[in-house]
Amino acid sequence: MRLREVELITLRMPLVAPFTTSFGQQDERFPLLVRLTAEIGGTEVTGWGECVVLADPVYSPEYLDSAREVLARYLVPALAALPDSPQQGAPWGAEAVAGALHHIVGHPMAKAALEMAVLDAQLRATSTSLAGYLGVVADSVPSGVSVGIQPSVEELLEVVGGYLAEGYVRIKLKIRPGWDLEPVRAVRERFGDIPLQVDANTAYRLSDAPLLRRLDAFDLLLIEQPLAEDDLRQHAALARQLATPICLDESITSAAAAADAIALGAAAVINIKPGRVGGYLEARRIHDLARAHGVATWCGGMLETGIGRAANAALAGLPGFTLPGDISASHRFYATDITDPVVLEGGRVAIWTGPGLSPLPHPDALVEFAHHSARVPLA
Ligand code: OSB
Ligand code: MG
Numbered sequence: 001m002r003l004r005e006v007e008l009i010t011l012r013m014p015l016v017a018p019f020t021t022s023f024g025q026q027d028e029r030f031p032l033l034v035r036l037t038a039e040i041g042g043t044e045v046t047g048w049g050e051c052v053v054l055a056d057p058v059y060s061p062e063y064l065d066s067a068r069e070v071l072a073r074y075l076v077p078a079l080a081a082l083p084d085s086p087q088q089g090a091p092w093g094a095e096a097v098a099g100a101l102h103h104i105v106g107h108p109m110a111k112a113a114l115e116m117a118v119l120d121a122q123l124r125a126t127s128t129s130l131a132g133y134l135g136v137v138a139d140s141v142p143s144g145v146s147v148g149i150q151p152s153v154e155e156l157l158e159v160v161g162g163y164l165a166e167g168y169v170r171i172k173l174k175i176r177p178g179w180d181l182e183p184v185r186a187v188r189e190r191f192g193d194i195p196l197q198v199d200a201n202t203a204y205r206l207s208d209a210p211l212l213r214r215l216d217a218f219d220l221l222l223i224e225q226p227l228a229e230d231d232l233r234q235h236a237a238l239a240r241q242l243a244t245p246i247c248l249d250e251s252i253t254s255a256a257a258a259a260d261a262i263a264l265g266a267a268a269v270i271n272i273k274p275g276r277v278g279g280y281l282e283a284r285r286i287h288d289l290a291r292a293h294g295v296a297t298w299c300g301g302m303l304e305t306g307i308g309r310a311a312n313a314a315l316a317g318l319p320g321f322t323l324p325g326d327i328s329a330s331h332r333f334y335a336t337d338i339t340d341p342v343v344l345e346g347g348r349v350a351i352w353t354g355p356g357l358s359p360l361p362h363p364d365a366l367v368e369f370a371h372h373s374a375r376v377p378l379a
Pocket of ligand 1: 059145146199201249300301302303304326327328
């Protein structure tokens, strides 16, 4: 494979409703797409990747401008410098990307987007789907929905009721100090024994254990990331005080971090987000590791467009993803998606079986939501 052209496309898309978490309110999303054209076996193929960074460094250290900068200045040039056939053997592909970018420290979301674009081009060149590449045999996955913090409990009950009526099979409530026991109790009382879990996005301290312990009464599937990203030992200490299983999101930045969390007893469940861990290949390694340890996993989301959303659904078809993921329909976040939308059918979303990671973005949608675009010069 030889890179011919790389374009970084930033879109600006309104959300159907504000999405509020303990780290703030999002009213719009700025998806960052990598459009990569490569020569593979004598033909030019285009692949697409989606970078899941938020506009600001409030969920993880990366943010939109940092991702654009590191991609243009370091990551794309590092790939462009690779010889076509490193060891006179097979040409390089997605499996070589992480190694070629390893000397750049951090920036997993930017790296993941570039690896995605390479993998997409590589799979399109052989008309292979991501599901086929991963060995996924399922044709759909169960769909859960992440529900933001609402202005009132009444509004929360209305929103949750709407999602349940649409068929979502699992509800995740965002919580933070002051918005935890009351909304959880209200949802349990109104909707009974539904599969229910909460996500704190690091908003608590270990000294909040007595409060968090009161959540045990509501028989939640899990509590996601109650403490800070680097508080693995404290998560293990909290786990010993709660009946509710602890699931880690922000803390799991790599397969090595997942191995540490499992060994420490800090994670009974792992939320796997390909962007957070540097790509779909590392995500699969975490899946394999967790499965071998009997640790449940599910696939998280980052308000992806149809590109990342379709790829996540394929990943979630692997057998270790034993809990429903945050893989909702496109219209849970966007009135118009940039691809054919991901849709909910009987509480599930279909796994893409066409070539590559996802359906292609519609050119008119890229125009409609255009915010910024830049070609990365290839030496
Ligand atoms: O913590 O899972 C999270 C969205 C942005 C950043 C972090 C998180 C989320 C979500 C939304 O919960 C998941 C989705 O895309 O449906
Ligand atoms: Mg989370």
